[in-house]
Amino acid sequence: MAMFENLSDRLERSFKILKGEGKITEINVAETLKDVRRALLDADVNYKTAKEFTESVRQKALGQEVLTAVKPHQLMIKIVHDELALLMGATATDVNIKGNPAIILMSGLQGSGKTTFSGKLANLLKSKRGKNPLLVACDVYRPAAIEQLKILGEQIGIPVYAEEENKNPVEIAQHAVQFAKQHGKDLVIIDTAGRLAIDEAMMTEITAIKNAVNPQEILFVVDAMTGQDAVNTAKEFNERLDFNGVVLTKLDGDTRGGAALSIRSVVNKPIKFVGTGEKLDAIDIFHPERMADRILGMGDIVSLVEKAQEQYNEEEARRLQKKIAKNQFDFNDFIAQIQQIKKMGNLKDLASMIPGVGKQIKDLDIDDDAFKSIEAIICSMTPKERSNPEILNGSRRARIAKGSGTNIQEVNNLIKQFDQTRKMMRAMTSGGGKAMLRNMRRR
Structure with a gap:
C-alpha cells in the first residue's frame, strides 16, 4: 500500500x-x-x-x-x-446489521468520502451478506449530494430514498425508515451532511438524526490522507456521537499512514472498513494483523487468497481442467483468466500482497493497463484463431499485429508464452505430472 x-x-x-x-x-x-x-x-x-x-x-x-x-x-x-x-485493534470488528431494518448512520466532514462509501457499503452488504438495502439522502445542503447518491444507487441496483423539497434531514431519515419497513428493506444506510470543519449546527443536526432513528451502527468516515487532523476530528465526533467504528477512505493514496496507526488508541473505537480506490468494490474489512504484515513488508497472502476465492468459480475450474487435459486450452480461456485477475483489483496492490514482493516493485509503475497489449492482440484474432491457436501462421500474425497496434515481435512473444503455458498446464494435469507431484510429496 x-x-x-x-x-x-x-x-x-x-x-x-x-x-x-x-x-x-x-x-x-x-x-x-x-x-x-x-x-x-x-x-x-x-x-x-x-x-x-x-x-x-x-x-x-x-x-x-x-x-x-x-x-x-x-x-x-x-x-x-x-x-x-x-x-490498530488486534482483530477485525464486524459491522452490526441486526435489526429489521438495521440502520447505519454515516458521519464525517465534507469531502471525507461519506457518500461514495455509503454506496460501497450497501453494495458489499447486498452482495456478500444478502441484505436488501435502502440508501437515504440526508445531505440537503450540498447541491450534488442527492444526485451523486442516486447515480451510485443506479450503478449498484440499490434504491435511494430522497425528498427533494424537504430540507429537514431528521424528518427525511424518519420517513426513510418507515418506507424501508413498508417495502421489505432490511438495511437502511443514511448519508448525512458534512462541513469543511466541525461546527455546532452540523453536530446538533446529526445528533438529532441519531436520536430520531436510533441506529444500530454509527460509522465515522475520515480521509486517511488528512493525518493527525483525522484523529482530532474523530475525537470530537466521538465525544458527541459515541460512534461504533471508523472508516478510513483513500487508503490507497500517497500518505504517511499516521491516522490508521493512531485513531484506535485515541478514540478507543475500531477501524471497521477501509476504502482502497475509486471503484465501487474498492472496500475492504480492516484486518489489523494483516495491515501489520504489510507495514513490515511481510505481504498479505491471506487477503490475496480471499480476493482470488471471490472470483473463483468451481464449475468453470472443472471445465477448464478438462480442456487443459485435452490440450484444448485456447485464447478465449486465456483472456477469460486475465479478466478474472483484473476483477481482483489494482495489480500493484495485488503483487505487494505476496511476501517479499512489495519492496521489490515499489518503484515500478504497474497499472491496470499492464494487460492492454495482450488483450488488444487476442481481440484482433478471429473467433476461429482464438479457438485454434495452431492455425496462427505468418500472414495471420502480421494481420493481428497491424489490427492490435502492436508489432510482429510482440505477437510472436505472446503466442510463444501461450504455447509454453499450455504445455506446462497440460504436464501438471497429465498422469506424469500427477505422479511427479506424488513423488515430491513422498520426499
Whole structure:
C-alpha cells in the first residue's frame, strides 16, 4: 500500500541496528526504538501513541529470553508486528446489521468520502451478506449530494430514498425508515451532511438524526490522507456521537499512514472498513494483523487468497481442467483468466500482497493497463484463431499485429508464452505430472 512505503523503509532501517548483535541489551534496544519512534512520528503518528508504543515494545523486548535460533533483530520485528496489530485493534470488528431494518448512520466532514462509501457499503452488504438495502439522502445542503447518491444507487441496483423539497434531514431519515419497513428493506444506510470543519449546527443536526432513528451502527468516515487532523476530528465526533467504528477512505493514496496507526488508541473505537480506490468494490474489512504484515513488508497472502476465492468459480475450474487435459486450452480461456485477475483489483496492490514482493516493485509503475497489449492482440484474432491457436501462421500474425497496434515481435512473444503455458498446464494435469507431484510429496 502506497501510504505505508516510507514507514516500512524506515522501520527496516531501524531493525538493522540490531543485525549482527549477539543479544538484546538496554543499549541496543534503546537505540533501535529511538529510531522506530522517529519513524512513527515522521509517519504522522500521534506523539503520545508513538511514545506509548515504543515503551511497550521496550518492556516486551527486554523481558524476552532470546532463543539461540532467533536473532535479536528477528525477535524485535516479531514484537513490533504484534504491537502494531494491537495498536490498530488486534482483530477485525464486524459491522452490526441486526435489526429489521438495521440502520447505519454515516458521519464525517465534507469531502471525507461519506457518500461514495455509503454506496460501497450497501453494495458489499447486498452482495456478500444478502441484505436488501435502502440508501437515504440526508445531505440537503450540498447541491450534488442527492444526485451523486442516486447515480451510485443506479450503478449498484440499490434504491435511494430522497425528498427533494424537504430540507429537514431528521424528518427525511424518519420517513426513510418507515418506507424501508413498508417495502421489505432490511438495511437502511443514511448519508448525512458534512462541513469543511466541525461546527455546532452540523453536530446538533446529526445528533438529532441519531436520536430520531436510533441506529444500530454509527460509522465515522475520515480521509486517511488528512493525518493527525483525522484523529482530532474523530475525537470530537466521538465525544458527541459515541460512534461504533471508523472508516478510513483513500487508503490507497500517497500518505504517511499516521491516522490508521493512531485513531484506535485515541478514540478507543475500531477501524471497521477501509476504502482502497475509486471503484465501487474498492472496500475492504480492516484486518489489523494483516495491515501489520504489510507495514513490515511481510505481504498479505491471506487477503490475496480471499480476493482470488471471490472470483473463483468451481464449475468453470472443472471445465477448464478438462480442456487443459485435452490440450484444448485456447485464447478465449486465456483472456477469460486475465479478466478474472483484473476483477481482483489494482495489480500493484495485488503483487505487494505476496511476501517479499512489495519492496521489490515499489518503484515500478504497474497499472491496470499492464494487460492492454495482450488483450488488444487476442481481440484482433478471429473467433476461429482464438479457438485454434495452431492455425496462427505468418500472414495471420502480421494481420493481428497491424489490427492490435502492436508489432510482429510482440505477437510472436505472446503466442510463444501461450504455447509454453499450455504445455506446462497440460504436464501438471497429465498422469506424469500427477505422479511427479506424488513423488515430491513422498520426499
